[in-house]
Structure formats: C-alpha cells, structure tokens
Amino acid sequence: MENARTPEPGYDWRYAWLLGLHGVTLLLVFPLGPQQNRLWHPGVAGIAESVAAYPFAAVIGGLLARRLGWQIASFRHLALLAGLAALPTAFSTGYGSFLVGRVVAGLAAGASFICIHRLITGAEARHASRVASRVVAFGMPIGILAATWLDWRVGFALVGLGFLVVGLSRKGSATEPRKPEPADSIEPLPGALFTTAALSLVSASYLTVLSGFLVFNAGHTEYHISAALLAGAGAGLAMPPSIRWLGARVSPSTVWGCSLALSLLSITGLLAMRGPIPAELAVGLVAMFLATQSARYLALGGLVHAKLANAALPIHQTNTHLAHHLGSGLGACVAGLLVFRDTQSGTLEGMTRLWLVAVLTTAAAWIAGLAFAQPKLRPAASAAAAKSFLRTATSWVRSVQTSITRTPGSPT
Numbered sequence: 001m002e003n004a005r006t007p008e009p010g011y012d013w014r015y016a017w018l019l020g021l022h023g024v025t026l027l028l029v030f031p032l033g034p035q036q037n038r039l040w041h042p043g044v045a046g047i048a049e050s051v052a053a054y055p056f057a058a059v060i061g062g063l064l065a066r067r068l069g070w071q072i073a074s075f076r077h078l079a080l081l082a083g084l085a086a087l088p089t090a091f092s093t094g095y096g097s098f099l100v101g102r103v104v105a106g107l108a109a110g111a112s113f114i115c116i117h118r119l120i121t122g123a124e125a126r127h128a129s130r131v132a133s134r135v136v137a138f139g140m141p142i143g144i145l146a147a148t149w150l151d152w153r154v155g156f157a158l159v160g161l162g163f164l165v166v167g168l169s170r171k172g173s174a175t176e177p178r179k180p181e182p183a184d185s186i187e188p189l190p191g192a193l194f195t196t197a198a199l200s201l202v203s204a205s206y207l208t209v210l211s212g213f214l215v216f217n218a219g220h221t222e223y224h225i226s227a228a229l230l231a232g233a234g235a236g237l238a239m240p241p242s243i244r245w246l247g248a249r250v251s252p253s254t255v256w257g258c259s260l261a262l263s264l265l266s267i268t269g270l271l272a273m274r275g276p277i278p279a280e281l282a283v284g285l286v287a288m289f290l291a292t293q294s295a296r297y298l299a300l301g302g303l304v305h306a307k308l309a310n311a312a313l314p315i316h317q318t319n320t321h322l323a324h325h326l327g328s329g330l331g332a333c334v335a336g337l338l339v340f341r342d343t344q345s346g347t348l349e350g351m352t353r354l355w356l357v358a359v360l361t362t363a364a365a366w367i368a369g370l371a372f373a374q375p376k377l378r379p380a381a382s383a384a385a386a387k388s389f390l391r392t393a394t395s396w397v398r399s400v401q402t403s404i405t406r407t408p409g410s411p412t
Contacts, residue, residue, distance in 0.1 A: 020135020048336025057106025086160030204331025232290025
C-alpha cells in the first residue's frame with residue numbers, strides 16, 4: 001500500500017518519538033472518565049470538555065505558529081517544549097487546573113506540528129510515520145496502567161518525562177529548518193483532510209464516553225477499562241503488517257472497504273452494550289473498535305501517501321495532524337451534546353443518537369476516501385463529496401435539535 005523508501009542518511013529518530021508521544025498525550029485522557037466523575041463530578045459535558053480542550057488548543061497553536069512563521073531549529077527544543085508543557089497537567093489539583101494543563105499542552109503540540117515537518121524530508125517522513133504508530137501502541141499501555149493502577153497524574157507525568165528524555169538525548173542529527181515548498185506547487189488534498197477529520201470525529205466521540213459506558217452501563221470496573229484498552233493496543237500492533245499483506249494482494253478500494261465494514265461492525269457491537277455483559281465480550285468489542293480505527297488510518301495513509309511526492313509529504317502530514325485534532329475535538333463535543341447520564345438509573349443515555357452520527361460520518365469518510373483509490377488522484381471529487389456530506393449533516397443536526405427533548409435535570 002505505502003511506498004516504503006529508505007530514509008536519508010542522518011535520519012533523526014526523535015522525530016518519530018515526538019509524534020508518538022504527542023499521540024499518547026491526546027489519547028491518555030480517554031480512559032479517565034470514571035476517575036474524573038468520582039473526583040470532580042463534571043458530568044458527561046465536563047468530561048467531553050476536558051477531552052476537547054487539548055485537540056482544539058492544538059489546532060489553535062498550529063494556526064498561530066503558521067501565521068507567525070514560527071520556526072525551531074532542533075528536535076531537541078521541540079521535545080523540551082512539549083515536556084515542559086506536560087507539567088501543568090501532571091501537577092494539576094482540580095478540574096480547572098487540569099483543563100488549563102490540557103490547553104497548555106495542546107498549544108505546544110500544535111506549534112510543534114508546524115515546526116516539526118520543516119526538519120525532515122519526505123523520504124524520512126514515510127519511515128517515521130510507521131515508527132510513530134509503534135510508539136503510540138507501546139506507550140499507551142504504560143500510560144494506561146500508570147493512570148489506572150497508580151494515579152492519573154502519573155500517566156501524564158510519564159509522558160512529560162518521555163519528552164524530556166527525547167529532548168536530552170544526543171542521538172540523532174541536528175538539522176536546520178528546511179524551506180517549505182511554495183503553496184502553489186503542492187496539490188491540495190481537501191478530501192484527505194476531510195476524511196481524516198471524519199475518522200477522528202468517530203473515534204473521539206465514542207472514546208469520550210466509552211470508559212463511562214463500560215462502568216455505568218456494562219457493569220465493569222476501571223480495571224476492565226485498562227484491560228480493554230491494552231487489548232486494543234495489542235490488536236493495533238497487528239494492523240500494519242496485516243494492511244500491507246492485504247494491500248499487496250487486492251486493490252486499495254477493497255482494503256478501504258474492509259476497514260469500513262469492520263469499523264461499522266465494532267461500532268454496532270459497542271451500541272449493543274446496554275446492560276451487564278461478560279468482561280471478555282466487552283474487552284473484545286473495545287479491542288476490535290480500537291484496532292479498526294488503526295486499520296482505517298493505515299488504509300487511508302496507504303491510499304494517499306503513495307500518490308504524494310516526497311516534497312509534498314511533510315506539508316501534507318502537517319495539515320493531517322491539524323485535521324486529526326480538529327476532528328477529535330468535534331467528536332468529543334458531539335459526545336457531550338448527545339450523551340447524558342440519567343439521574344434515576346445512573347446509566348448513560350443517548351448512545352443511539354451517537355451511533356447514527358458515527359454511521360453517517362464513517363460512510364461519508366469512506367465515500368470521500370474512494371477518490372484516492374482511483375489510479376489518478378482526484379482531490380476535486382473528494383472535495384465535492386465532503387461538501388455534499390456537510391450539507392446533509394447540517395440539515396440532519398438541525399432536525400435532531402428540534403426533535404430531542406430532555407426532562408429537566410437529566411443531563412449531568
């Protein structure tokens with residue numbers, strides 16, 4: 001699927017570790033819903049707010065850094081910046097300080113995304129993106145175990161420590177900022193960015209309420225959450241070789257369709273968890289959901305990266321990171337708006353509406369991604385699909401807003 005090219009001499013491995021640790025920083029907050037509810041009682045809306053703070057801040061930080069032409073000449077400086085930005089979260093003492101810490105970390109991450117791709121070539125980026133996915137897969141279990149079995153602050157402290165270790169490491173070549181390619185020489189990929197944001201919206205909308213759903217609706221403990229997420233991380237490790245094996249034998253559109261089918265099956269399975277179910281089934285469904293998210297991102301990367309020139313790849317990855325975080329923030333907001341905790345039963349309600357959003361968004365992402373399965377890249381076709389979906393989604397959301405009625409005091 002993806003063109004595997006040998007990195008240029010002097011490849012700096014810290015690039016991949018920075019991307020991976022930023023990924024862990026984004027994902028580590030998702031298992032903490034029950035802990036937040038026990039400590040601070042923020043409700044579903046408050047949990048969604050704490051999840052959305054980091055990705056939205058990353059988008060703002062990235063746009064500001066791009067607008068100001070901010071440049072940092074070393075991976076070491078970027079790693080130290082991220083490590084320092086992780087400290088407010090790790091040392092937060094309440095919901096307000098936790099929220100501020102997530103915003104600070106997000107601003108630093110967004111600024112880093114703009115700077116980081118100026119320090120690496122396209123050939124190096126193809127290799128580093130695969131290494132970064134492994135950093136996330138191995139780093140998440142460590143953070144989850146620390147946050148669940150010790151204290152949630154320990155998980156974020158370990159991520160900050162990871163950034164500091166990377167920043168203080170002397171391995172890797174110090175590189176000078178590379179001049180970005182002229183804007184008119186890079187073919188725009190609005191469909192790829194839309195697809196990335198849509199996939200991120202689906203993932204974040206479910207992950208925002210998943211930990212609470214397992215506890216309040218499926219009757220499990222926080223330790224079952226960590227087991228489910230660990231199983232999902234392990235299943236995600238099997239995705240890259242599986243995608244490459246399948247991509248070498250069938251067409252890209254078939255791989256893309258298979259990832260869609262598995263994703264819809266896992267989403268539907270999660271919706272069925274409306275009462276106490278065996279822990280093994282819950283763990284399996286969550287693991288399948290997380291693995292399919294990894295499969296879809298890999299399948300999309302295989303469709304797009306193979307058709308991008310090396311000069312365009314770092315710029316495309318920069319935009320992809322911002323689109324991914326924008327979708328993640330929107331997904332958390334969707335969960336906070338549609339899901340609420342019933343005051344009488346104590347369960348989370350509104351999952352059916354969330355399922356409808358996930359199905360519509362997943363289907364729209366799949367349609368937009370089909371444009372990249374064609375022999376010739378057609379960004380105009382995928383952009384048209386994105387605009388059509390936005391019109392349909394806007395109309396649907398308005399109709400839902402007029403039809404949803406809640407009893408006073410039911411949202412928490």
